[in-house]
Amino acid sequence: MKKIFVYSLFIGLTVFVFSCDKGLEDLNKNKVNPTAVDxxxxxxxxxxxxxxxxxxxxxxxxxxxxxxxxxxxxxxxxxxxxxxxxxxxxxxxxxxxxxxxxxxxxxxxxxxxxxxxxxxxxxxxxxxxxxxxxxxxxxxxxxxxxxxxxxxxxxxxxxxxxxxxxxxxxxxxxxxxxxxxxxxxxxxxxxxxxxxxxxxxxxxxxxxxxxxxxxxxxxxxxxxxxxxxxxxxxxxxxTNADNAYIRHDANYNQPIGGTLNGSEAANFYLAKPFVDQLKNTNDPRLSAIAIRYVGATSGNGQTVGAGTTNAAQQIGMPMGKDNGTIVAQATADGLASFYDYSQADRRRIVKTTSPVFLVSAAQTNLLLAEARFRGWIAAGTAAQYFSDGIKAHMDQMATYDVNSAVAAGARDTYVAANPLGVGTELNxxxxxxxxxxxxxxxxxxxxxxxxGFPLLTPNPYGQPNNPDVPNGTFIRRLTYPTSELSVNTTNVNAAIASQGPDKLSTKVWWDK
The missing domain is CATH 1.25.40.390 (Serine Threonine Protein Phosphatase 5, Tetratricopeptide repeat)
Structure with missing residues (x-):
């Protein structure tokens, strides 16, 4: 009788264990963890x-x-x-x-x-x-x-x-x-x-x-x-309706906007050649892009109250100045400090949520203007593609921020005053x-x-003895990262042997 009881207990426990194991098999399946991604x-x-x-x-x-x-x-x-x-x-x-x-x-x-x-x-x-x-x-x-x-x-x-x-x-x-x-x-x-x-x-x-x-x-x-x-x-x-651009939001910040609204907010300025080009042609995009914090002597002085988007007051930072030589330059330019130079407005055009344009109607129309000028396409006129490209970019400015929008009247006035000339088309x-x-x-x-355009003056910094960028020239490419040089050594060295020295001054194949 005792043996019968023991055997019965053993059989019962065995059935129970197998039953538990069967249940655990289902429990161990993660029904919310994807096994494939669309x-x-x-x-x-x-x-x-x-x-x-x-x-x-x-x-x-x-x-x-x-x-x-x-x-x-x-x-x-x-x-x-x-x-x-x-x-x-x-x-x-x-x-x-x-x-x-x-x-x-x-x-x-x-x-x-x-x-x-x-x-x-x-x-x-x-x-x-x-x-x-x-x-x-x-x-x-x-x-x-x-x-x-x-x-x-x-x-x-x-x-x-x-x-x-x-x-x-x-x-x-x-x-x-x-x-x-x-x-x-x-x-x-x-x-x-x-x-x-x-x-x-x-x-x-x-x-x-x-x-x-x-x-x-x-x-x-x-x-x-x-x-x-x-x-x-x-x-x-x-047309701008077909532009290829990346949208950003509070969860996925625009990289440059994130930088210019963070630790580097007071460290980047619009360059003088860019500001002067827009300012000297009465280009309404300057007011849509730029802000100058008048009288600022530090980053803390770059407040909304000190800011002006008035094109006439914008002053670009000269090329090739470091944080020592820029002090005297700012004084010579009549500024309180280098913090007083114009910046891309981080509250409008370079917000953390600003879009990033990959290909735009403005760029495409301008390429067609050159293609038509070269005789590579037969439809349309270079002058029309040129003006359409300018208009498209001015209209594109509203995508960054409503306060960066260029008024249609200002756009049309600029286009009328800057037609495509004869002999200066490519420039x-x-x-x-x-x-x-x-x-x-x-x-x-x-x-x-x-x-080769626009016609810019080479950055003078470090010349004429700069080993990377010879006197009177521009940077022509970026150099390979250290990780490639140290890990993928054989293959990157073969590329360098074929292309030329791994320097900023080495030209890529199509750069003639």
Whole structure:
């Protein structure tokens, strides 16, 4: 009887244990943890991470003499003709390769053989081409073929491709991917750039193709012409309703706006060449962009009450002054201190929620003005594209803030007073492109090198004995980050051997 009881107890406990185990199996399943991510959200991550980092402020915008800082340390860069790769050049490289390129690549891999996601596949190809164009324009030879394959192919030390071989591939990708977009296919409405609007994505793709073609105007004029003609025939961005730009909010701050509303609020100023260009032509955009805190002797003095947006009172900071020499310069300019120079208004145009424009109607119309002047397209007139580009940028200013809007009357008065002249076409067109690309540092830097306009005086700082930037010249590219030199040594050294010294003065392939 005792044995029967023991056996019965054993059987009961066994059944109980197995029953508990079965229940625990269900309990151990995390029903809210995703095992897969819709690739459209990966594309969104690529888009929002492409907002230009502070590096664009320290280098690109300083090189083209739009905004500078007289302070050194982590802010040293273009204003000192100084190579500061550890703290300024690495972020663009790291952010784009570790986020933008990687996410785009994952979308491409995961949608390539999924017909229902064909539009998403081609959208990612277009955005990947844009991303590579930014990187190769900044650095020259870069990882292209092997880029983004760390996870899929376990390739952690990518080889570098020559820029001369990268550009034809970018052009082909933009051509094929844009043509393949299909309004009858799946509409990726969760896309943060255009909400899946295929017509707008096509215009974005062809506008990038136009940009890529124009980039080759001196390196390969024949290829440039055929590429530009194909882009124009496809249909490009001509109105602000189709602009490609990144929206920011309280949760996702604009990188440059975050910097200029934080620790560096009192450290960056509008450069004298930029202010003078706008001021001397009575350009209403100066009041839309600038603020000067009259009489400020410190950052604390830059208060709303001291601020003026009156164009007549704006004074740009001269190039090549450090925090020692700028003191005497400010006195000579009749200012209380260097804190009294004009700034980009951080309460309007460079808020933490300000948009970042990637491709705009203003830029595209101005490129078409040059293309028409060169005879590369037959429709329209260079003069009309020129005036349309100026108008588009002035109208675009309202997107930053209602208080940065340019009145239609002021816009039309300026356009009428500044028509496209004879014999100065390329200078005028590309000077307006420089203005229209304000806050888009990489594009302003690239087009300045390509076109040679506006006619800026080289930054005098550190010359004539500067080993990085020879006397009377400009910075022509950014140097590779230290991480590449120390980790991917063999491949980066091969690129340097092919392209030229890893210096700020070495030109990229298309910069003739």
């Amino acid at each position: 690739p459209v959200f990966l594309l969104n991550n690529a888009v929002i991470n492409s907002s230009y980092p502070v590096k664009a402020l320290v280098f690109d915008m300083g090189i083209v003499q739009q905004m500078i800082s007289p302070n050194g340390g982590v802010l040293a860069g273009a204003n000192f003709n100084q190579d500061s790769r550890d703290v300024t050049t690495a972020p663009m490289w790291a952010v784009y390769y570790q986020n933008v390129i990687k996410y785009n690549y994952d979308v491409i891999v995961n949608t390539k053989n999924v017909p229902a996601r064909s539009n998403l596949y081609n959208m990612a190809r277009i955005f990947q081409a844009f991303s590579f164009m930014v990187l190769t324009d900044e650095y020259g030879d870069i990882p292209y073929t092997d880029a983004g394959t760390g996870y899929s192919n376990q390739l952690f030390l990518p080889k570098y491709d020559a820029q001369q071989s990268i550009y034809p591939k970018i052009i082909q990708e933009l051509t094929d991917a844009t043509a393949a977009l299909n309004a009858g296919g799946t509409i990726e409405s969760s896309d943060v750039l255009y909400s899946g609007d295929i017509a707008k994505w096509k215009k974005f793709g062809y506008s990038l193709l136009l940009r890529a073609g124009m980039r080759l105007s001196k390196a390969d004029a024949a290829k440039a012409q055929t590429t530009v003609a194909a882009a124009f025939a496809g249909g490009v961005i001509l 005028q067109i590309n000077t307006q492109y420089w203005i229209a690309s304000f806050l888009n540092g990489p594009e302003a830097f690239a087009n300045f090198r390509r076109s």
